[in-house]
Amino acid sequence: xxxxxxxxxxxxxxxxxxxxxxxxxxxxxxxxxxxxxxxxxxxxxxxxxxxxxxxxxxxxxxxxxxxxxxxxxxxxxxxxxxxxxxxxxxxxxxxxxxxxxxxxxxxxxxxxxxxxxxxxxxxxx
Numbered sequence: 001x002x003x004x005x006x007x008x009x010x011x012x013x014x015x016x017x018x019x020x021x022x023x024x025x026x027x028x029x030x031x032x033x034x035x036x037x038x039x040x041x042x043x044x045x046x047x048x049x050x051x052x053x054x055x056x057x058x059x060x061x062x063x064x065x066x067x068x069x070x071x072x073x074x075x076x077x078x079x080x081x082x083x084x085x086x087x088x089x090x091x092x093x094x095x096x097x098x099x100x101x102x103x104x105x106x107x108x109x110x111x112x113x114x115x116x117x118x119x120x121x122x123x124x125x
Contacts, residue, residue, distance in 0.1 A: 005050055012081065012107060052085035061093055071096035075103035080111035087119055 009021045026032060027048075040046065047058040055061050064072065072090060074097055076083045083104055087097040099119060106112030 053089035054086040055089045073098045075100045077105040079104045079106040080115045084115040
């Protein structure tokens with residue numbers, strides 16, 4: 001992890017030192033596993049994401065372009081940490097993101113409200 005990722009993890013986990021940061025989604029850990037209905041097919045791949053956007057530091061953009069894909073569906077556990085940055089970055093790269101709002105979690109209700117307001121162009125008054 002880089003400094004920015006450590007600072008984000010420290011804030012998210014509410015700890016005061018780098019030594020206290022615990023990785024949550026290590027491969028083969030319970031937090032990494034999927035429910036059987038969405039297990040990977042032999043033809044599918046997993047890109048490890050360590051930044052806010054799934055496009056940063058991964059070959060995702062190259063893989064999508066090589067396959068001729070110009071839109072993506074996104075779901076996840078952290079609207080304000082991973083989903084919103086990935087959607088914004090994807091738009092900057094020319095993709096059409098589809099956010100499945102009912103399949104997105106969040107860590108902070110206020111941050112989620114703000115993220116949804118930005119992503120879905122709702123007034124946040």
